[in-house]
Amino acid sequence: MRTMKLGASSLEVPVVSVGCMRINSLDKKEAEHFVQTALEQGANFFDHADIYGAGSCEEIFAEAIHMNADVREKIILQSKCGIRKGMFDFSKEHILESVDNCLKRLNTDYLDILLLHRPDTLVEPEEVAEAFDILESAGKVRHFGVSNQNPMQIQLLQKFVKQPIVANQLQLSITNSTMISSGFNVNMENDAAVNRDGGILEFCRLHDITIQPWSPFQYGFFEGVFLDNEKFPELNQKINEIAEKYSVSNTTIAIAWLLRHPAKMQPVIGTMNETRLKDCIKASDIHLSRQEWYDIFRAAGNILP
Template structure:
């Protein structure tokens, strides 16, 4: 597994990470096996969030399952990176609950992180991200929380999720800590960041006003983009690999899998990694064999024309 620096943090981690949002749906043995397979495949970066627990209908449930899983898998804490997210005010209940809003107050952030540490069975996380934007946030409150979490040793690095350049700039203006990461949806069937660049000043220009230029901004600021849900189609049909509703894309994935001695899952990951922005795919699968196939994509360097052929096969115009 190739590695990369995350932002300018000094963390040298696997180019592919595993998200454990759905790990609460696994029993303890399967969770440990999933973590072990990911680690054996070269993945040493794991992502969760305080609100992940949608199967068990409980906050921190996926973090708790992962916290036991990395221990049961026999991993050394010092050899893996654990990242979580906070800032969403979410209630679970008999009717599955729901989001009450966002809360970047110092108390909410500090309390949420403490509960996450307990669930994860660790005394620190390598990174924590603000989970979407709280439009009511006060800079001094966020700064207070970050300073307290950093000085206590509970958090080593910081970032954001689903934010644009000006939101990041506003936050950064009041923080001592550099925001190293931005978690954004991206993949072959969710290419708005690319479309905004490629279709700029064209009649088809559908996305330029929505992305805020986040892709070039991230490169300029040396922020690592983590691509969440990279295998989702963005439609009611779910994942696109092997899905009959996307024949052209799957035909091209299969052709290139043969060319590079890989699998369609591996090629879909290689496509993300080929971009020079250093995007880190965040896998969401809990199936060991799929994780192996996806992780193997980190060893493939797609030729330029093959990268563009996949972009077109996904339904994107070039001119």
């Protein structure tokens, strides 16, 4: 699979990340086979979070991949922390405890990347900075990032945190593309002009932060997938037309649409279906034309002024 640099770091990563939020839906044999299939396809970047399956997903993954020193050198592990029941917590104590628990469940000494999961309005960035310094100096985390954060929240962190923010995981798909559509409709009197994220797309490009789109096939907030969905006839017709041209699946084209953006995004794929995973990975070899990209964007009902 094609690779890229993650943010401003020197870390070389595949352009598609394997999300492990649903790995607890597989039995032991299925999980082993799925992980092995991903590795065979060059998909060695695995995304986790301490809340996925209440931690069980990390344990299942470690067992499925038969984690040991040799295996660890061949993979890239990312996990997230900060979400607790009924609250968000970016305190120094919670970050340090969460990482230690993640490492234990994953049966490893370090994470390649740690993301702060959802913004904590009670964050004291000085504490985050202390936690990051401790984790880095102890060799427990090599790179740091955020998830679902806007430019001002990132800038607040970076005022105190010395490590570069290398990634920002954000909801983005063809049908959930307000971070893109608002840029087209600057100063226009329509709903598409509403800037809901402070220009996070441009901010991340300016500051060499890799956007990791999550739920790349979802519409709404986990309301369902748009592919082969009768609610989106025009979009599916256009995607299928382009998929036929390239002799690939509609799944491949949906991911290729994200990869076509010059922001150099790294979609997080949540499927546990091996065929769909392979279809997603094929997107790294597809380069949509400008016309095709815009045709898909408009077919989803997005507005161009």
